[in-house]
Amino acid sequence: ILTLSSQIDNGNSVGFGKGVAWLASDQAAILANRYTSTFSLWLSSQIWLYTQLPTIGLTSAPTAIIPNNQQPLPSTINNQLLNIRPISNSLAVLDVTGTTLLIVSTEPGFYASTDTRFSAESVSTHTISTKQACLAGTMKNNIGIYPCALCPSGSRSSRGSINCTRCNSSTFCPLGAVAEVAQRELETVSQAYAYPTSPDVTSFEDILLVNVFQLRRISRCIVLSPVFWTLIALVPLVFVGSIIVVLQIALRKKPSGSDYIVTVQSIIKGTDILVSVNIFSLKIIR
Structure with a gap:
């Protein structure tokens, strides 16, 4: 017996759920296709990644969406994806031309990069992701295919970090900070512009x-x-x-x-x- 626990509908969400891949007990990848308003033309596809899923239903927002700036689609992969399949904690992606992309799971502190500039192998019809250390200002504390997340305001991190380090309360650490900045080094800049004064004569x-x-x-x-x-x-x-x-x-x-x-x-x-x-x-x- 199947029980409907949650659903997404209305408009462009009609292509959501064309493929589902369970990567772990609480981690899933969902294929979401995008169409025109009349659903007559297939525009593109996305892969929504979820972590720490509840036992029933979906969270309000995904943890990450592929493609993103850390995991772009390779030039050999079409943006119209047919299906996704889990391989252990990794994910295999098939596009409409028959080209495949394998996103390999990485340990904490690293992410699975699909950018072919980091690949030592030549670009072919089958592309495999490469393991790259998280950039400074980001972190990743779980095993999976997910990209690194930005450190929240008030924290910082170095390259390849598993967790973000809390900054001193007297320093300035914005979103994605890589180091603490002393408040005395900051300069207050007013962006308000005064209106020009009217002339003494108006005639x-x-x-x-x-x-x-x-x-x-x-x-x-x-x-x-x-x-x-x-x-x-x-x-x-x-x-x-x-x-x-x-x-x-x-x-x-x-x-x-x-x-x-x-x-x-x-x-x-x-x-x-x-x-x-x-x-x-x-x-x-x-």
Whole structure:
């Protein structure tokens, strides 16, 4: 007699349980296939790993899911998996192309890596996992095919650790810490940004005038300023006007000075710049 103790349904969980492999009395691997919303297309597969299972039902969350960053699918394995089978505490995986992957159980402090970069053998249709020591900041305290778990906050570990070591309460140890960090070495950084202060004037015309007649000490701002170009235009005008005034004063002392002044005035009038030049005034028309 079979008794239903628990179930997972609704939506994408329709492919959950396509294969079940008992690795130990309280450890299991469950094949979970993922489909489209209409269940017409098979997307991929995952292997959910459970440890310390209760006698009835499943825990709310798996211990680990393959593939993961420590146990990726090899390039020779398709992400659509047909079946899984237990071999002692190890697990054999078969994909849709007939390629197999054997994930070998490892002792505490080590994990079964499926990354082919760590394998001494050439990649073929049959891939076997390799034993790798747990990285610093992680631990594994049981025998199985499971990856190493991160040390919780307030603890740390070195490479190949079975358990995490509790950190001193006065030190900083975040999730996956590899060493203790003294609080005095930490720097408090505020990520809050103050809002910019509003200008003294809010009228558009006033803001425009302030920006037009303000010269900032930046080369680009100076070049774009209308005041700068106004000064540039005034320089040659002042220079020409000064020369004309000096000539007018000098030529008036000579008998033929008036003729020269009339000639200069006619030339300047022809350029459409000056209408008349007197010793007391300078009229410019454009």
